Amino acid sequence: MMADVSFSVxxxxxxANGLTRTFESLHDTSDFLEREWPLRHGDRYKRAxxxxxAALLRQASVTVAREAFIAACVEAGLAVQVLPAAWRRSxxxxxxxxxx
Numbered sequence: 001m002m003a004d005v006s007f008s009v010x011x012x013x014x015x016a017n018g019l020t021r022t023f024e025s026l027h028d029t030s031d032f033l034e035r036e037w038p039l040r041h042g043d044r045y046k047r048a049x050x051x052x053x054a055a056l057l058r059q060a061s062v063t064v065a066r067e068a069f070i071a072a073c074v075e076a077g078l079a080v081q082v083l084p085a086a087w088r089r090s091x092x093x094x095x096x097x098x099x100x
Contacts, residue, residue, distance in 0.1 A: 011066070012081040
């Protein structure tokens with residue numbers, strides 16, 4: 001099994017139905033891309049899958065994988081928020097938005 005790697009700055013993705021989901025690690029993003037992704041096509045989706053897998057195998061950087069995941073979200077029309085460094089599950093600040 002591949003070791004998980006946490007993001008230094010988590011991401012929150014907003015869905016069309018109003019729900020949000022927080023992504024804190026490579027396993028979170030990789031699992032979501034492979035099992036729950038709303039659109040199973042697109043260049044950015046494919047790149048995000050490849051980069052997340054490669055980063056889990058230590059063949060790509062976590063930063064590159066995280067950025068590829070953000071790009072895939074934007075491609076799919078999902079709003080992404082970068083959570084502040086001080087974010088924790090119990091806190092609820094208003095993070096800056098990326099994409100629409």
